[in-house]
Amino acid sequence: MIDFNLTEDQLNLQTRTKTFVENVIIPFEKDPRCTSHGPTDELRLELNALAKEAGLFAPHVSEEWGGLGLDHRDMAVVFEAAGYSPLGPIALHCAAPDEGNMNLLAKVATPYQQDIYLRPLAAGETRSCFTMTEPSGGAGSDPNMLTTTAVPSGNHYVINGRKWLITGAKGAAFTIIMAVVPEGHSMQSGPTMFLAPMDSNGIEIKRNLDTMDSSFTGGHAEVEFKNLRLPADSVLGEVGEAFRYVQVRLAPARLTHCMRWLGGACRAHDIASKYAKTRHAFGKAIGHHEGIGFMLADNEIDLQQSRLMVWWTANELDSGRKARHESSMTKIAVSEALFRVADRSLQILGGMGMTSDTVVEQIFREVRGFRIYDGPSEVHRWAIARRILKREKLE
Amino acid sequence: MIDFNLTEDQLNLQTRTKTFVENVIIPFEKDPRCTSHGPTDELRLELNALAKEAGLFAPHVSEEWGGLGLDHRDMAVVFEAAGYSPLGPIALHCAAPDEGNMNLLAKVATPYQQDIYLRPLAAGETRSCFTMTEPSGGAGSDPNMLTTTAVPSGNHYVINGRKWLITGAKGAAFTIIMAVVPEGHSMQSGPTMFLAPMDSNGIEIKRNLDTMDSSFTGGHAEVEFKNLRLPADSVLGEVGEAFRYVQVRLAPARLTHCMRWLGGACRAHDIASKYAKTRHAFGKAIGHHEGIGFMLADNEIDLQQSRLMVWWTANELDSGRKARHESSMTKIAVSEALFRVADRSLQILGGMGMTSDTVVEQIFREVRGFRIYDGPSEVHRWAIARRILKREKLE
Amino acid sequence: MIDFNLTEDQLNLQTRTKTFVENVIIPFEKDPRCTSHGPTDELRLELNALAKEAGLFAPHVSEEWGGLGLDHRDMAVVFEAAGYSPLGPIALHCAAPDEGNMNLLAKVATPYQQDIYLRPLAAGETRSCFTMTEPSGGAGSDPNMLTTTAVPSGNHYVINGRKWLITGAKGAAFTIIMAVVPEGHSMQSGPTMFLAPMDSNGIEIKRNLDTMDSSFTGGHAEVEFKNLRLPADSVLGEVGEAFRYVQVRLAPARLTHCMRWLGGACRAHDIASKYAKTRHAFGKAIGHHEGIGFMLADNEIDLQQSRLMVWWTANELDSGRKARHESSMTKIAVSEALFRVADRSLQILGGMGMTSDTVVEQIFREVRGFRIYDGPSEVHRWAIARRILKREKLE
């Protein structure tokens, strides 16, 4: 039955998260350990400890692995509250790429792999990264252009390739690698996922990229695999099945991005609203100038529409559906709406909006990236259009 | 608990309405009784009979008055399905302004007034109109500019004023009049609603306006009250309370507009999608050109966001809240989104979109009006902004 | 040298045209001979006589053929002034499709053809049409899909095919036909233009389409060619060269559309501005509410940008360049900008905007079509993108 009322438990968690972020986390936003390549691991561990203390650590992780075991609708509520500060998801250990990696490992990894990789990751002892994207010429939006290879060699695979825009690579304990097992070497071939410690011989972080955003721990790096030799049991799931697992990981991962950044955009809107009420110009508070007031109204609409799209898709996932169409629609709608909110909020602040005196400037930069990360709007629009045109009723 | 699944009853009603509209109603769209001033009453009565036969008549009316007694979420489902044809809401007798008038009369009218006015209206024997809007100089978006007066005179009121854009005036059996009882004549004064038969002495329809839209039975007229003499028991509710009743009427009325036109925009999208699949240019179906495919994707997103906003506000109303903020947000978001959908759909059809060969051309014209009717976007944005700025947390 | 100042002659013509349209033409807008299929020929001839009297008839036609012999920059000035009323270009005989046809005949027709067809057309004694567009399955945006055939038969061609959206067909004295001469029948084949009197055996107007716009004399019709037998000297220009001539006709024709509708949008803006200054709501003139005032400002910007794009492309054409890229850019930018202007102007008028009490309602409908006519925005964007990608500097 159509219903938009939160449960008691959700309300409770929401309040606790909000309070925690507002009172405990936001003061850290001016901490010098927030660098242009994201918060340092030292800061992250300090925040994690605080979240554990508050009983809010790893809300998305199953109770088996030490988390709160939330479903997607619960997560929508908690992640939005956490995202109110860029540091909130770091503290709760529900930021990308770790959050998606935990989800994938819980679903696909062997018990042994889970013990080695998932257990410490879920506990916040380690971080991880996901080495999929390749520089121009390789796999970007089009996964079929994957050029990194994993050639079978005895009981091992030898991996060669170059990746970039690898979020969190610096400081990660391990990575999930996307590579192609070429045909002709073994029975099974095709795009495959591998697990590897980051300190393996053959993995080198070439450089950390300077990027416009700065909220991800470790930043975004360029990584080279040079004769990286991995034992056969490093394969995550089955050989040739990587694209299927990518979808297992991505549909929810896109959605949790929406949840977190929705919280960030709410913050920007609140800061802009407060400023619009207190800053005067031309005889009244600037918010009472319709030119500003209308921006606030549009923010409010964009935020609510985003929330509803997130909840709707979360409901689809909780109902056991794959929600690929829904998560694509939501990813486009939410990333573009939140960017508008951030952009309007910055504009309302005027010159101050361009400075780091408020967090709006950072949120603007972060949300700009979201229109590209996890599939740019253009790729999702294309996928949606194709599905529409395949519908039978159009015959 | 957050939930987006329809109940069995809703699914059942939805299917029945869809089938009815598609099989029974749409064929009437080319009926010559669909004039530039809306369907004739003869056609309306014929369609009403078919809806009664199908068990779908007056879904919003309480069972007491012969309807299906749906709540707002049910209505959201049924009205959207009905709106798939501009004639659907006419057939189900849930179109404006009658639908809102029934709602208002059920809540505010005396049993006697209900017997005289509501009973035949609910049964589809009559139509009604709502005479509020006045030409420039009088009440438009700003109700406080009401210039029509109702001067007490013994046991009567004498009403003088000029109204326009009065939907359905021509052919209506009665009207709800907004007029100001001036101070100094009686204990009570202020903006007041009155009920009056349209064939009263002192009511004259000066002309039927030529308008861009054409779906409302009776069109939109200019109406003059010249010494219209009404007995005191013609007051609807209490003297001086009209603005409160307007809100009782408008918050849901805005929302039912959203529901109906959402159905219309879905129709436009379906027609455009089908055309995009079958019409070829430059070597492939035009839908496979991203320039067109992206428009389809954006339509799909706009439609879903609109639906969610409608459901959310319906849920607020069903929870007993006034939902003024929510219905304003939804009115803006939905009217503008549906206009985009209609505009894109027309564009996809190319030259054919400009012709009445498909109903898209009409839907475009209808939906354009919706951005103005029941409060233009600008007035709602202004109201939303004011509420944001009043929030305590901004102190 | 960069310069935006009008010459004395241009200023003079501009003033005379403005005065003529304002004083003489606008009063005819309420004439009942303005039908939903455009002004009648009776009205057109009456308006033409008035324009001749005012010395403003056929400004684009060379002096040899009785016109004013203006270049494209002059035309930009005069056509904009004429377009201030939808009847202005009709009066000056510079409306589509006649204006483009005169241009084409002057450039491509034989002296004999010019004598038969161009002379009376340029004098306003006749009207003409251009039968290119075909229903779904045939040539729309993609001219290569042309299905109408012209099969050589002795010293004749036999033409069969179906056309639609043929502006001005009803009442036209002759038409320029686009048809394909199939290979194998003669030395020359390919897409070819033909001239034919509309009262020829084998030409039938099947129906006049009901369309959203209503400014074109004769409306838009569906036309059938059934064994239309034309002598070989009916070929306009050379066999197989039709696509080249289409470009000769279209680049300027697109631009003159921009000029005329720019005038219409200026009218809508003026009406909205005046209303915004005189209509009060919430304590002040609505124009002093920023929500409205900002729309006026955006109108002003859109109008000026449109004018500059038109002048720039006119300058290109006057400099002897083909200006295909420029005219595509201008067509997109101007048609979309003018639609925004019309849309905002209508919105500012509120409910009145939906009525034919002002001409804004008509201008809105007309300008909507312009985003489709002469190549929808999507086709032009596609062509522009292709040219960008072909530039050498990108190698």
Place this chain on the structure above:
Amino acid sequence: MIDFNLTEDQLNLQTRTKTFVENVIIPFEKDPRCTSHGPTDELRLELNALAKEAGLFAPHVSEEWGGLGLDHRDMAVVFEAAGYSPLGPIALHCAAPDEGNMNLLAKVATPYQQDIYLRPLAAGETRSCFTMTEPSGGAGSDPNMLTTTAVPSGNHYVINGRKWLITGAKGAAFTIIMAVVPEGHSMQSGPTMFLAPMDSNGIEIKRNLDTMDSSFTGGHAEVEFKNLRLPADSVLGEVGEAFRYVQVRLAPARLTHCMRWLGGACRAHDIASKYAKTRHAFGKAIGHHEGIGFMLADNEIDLQQSRLMVWWTANELDSGRKARHESSMTKIAVSEALFRVADRSLQILGGMGMTSDTVVEQIFREVRGFRIYDGPSEVHRWAIARRILKREKLE
């Protein structure tokens, strides 16, 4: 006469500037002396020397003061070419705020003041700043809220106040101060400009702000005046006339911003176009996907429209008109169009767009600020609307 052809001299200067920027300046973009607070003075001086060598230094400065003495249309051509790199205007010494300060000093300063301040500034020996904007509570968009005071004291003025967002303060040799001379102290009072060396007692740079943009030499600082004691001949122009001088400075200064950033946006578009041609996905160069191709087309239109608006306003200024309305329109249109271009270009680059591997990331950040600097869009829209409503023809 309407004309868009450049003169020989303009073409020559354009080519020389383009070549200089491309060959000489762009290589410096990766120089570590480009900091987050702009290029260092060391780098600036090095670039100035190169520009002098190329004969391109100070193109806007009159020949009397050692520049090229260009008019506004010439400047439009040269500044656009210079802006192709963020370092170009720095090199040519035509960046804000120096360029506007030179213009103001040339028009308003006494010969003595020109000798002391303008001569070394025009020669590139010094830099300057303009201390107008104040933190919340003081003068931002509304100059009437100026709180900095200049109290007469004998033959001196004593200035107290706080300024922020002062571009180039750090490293500037002198500043132009906006302060109010209170009534009652002397015959003349009101908003007044003063000249002061930055190393004066009583001027303190409190901090350099961290801002999203990074192209201005010296960054943006917070500056405090604490009992700054200036001799009476420090007044620039006359007491009480500061607002008039602000307009003298701002109308052209807004326009030169448009010119420079237009060049930057052209660069972003060129980089995106090249990438779109060479990066493949889903079977073809991404530019041949319409989703990307349409963005390129829209860029091209936005750039050309911006250029035309700039030229048009430059022509107004060169014709001796104040062009306040025109420069407001152009500032809105151009800043918003260039932001769209930068945003689309970044989007086309995908993940790479977020990195500093191309200059697009920086241009995006710079252009974002332009929608706020020199009057945010909202203030200009408001001013334009007021002028429209004052027109007599609307009476």
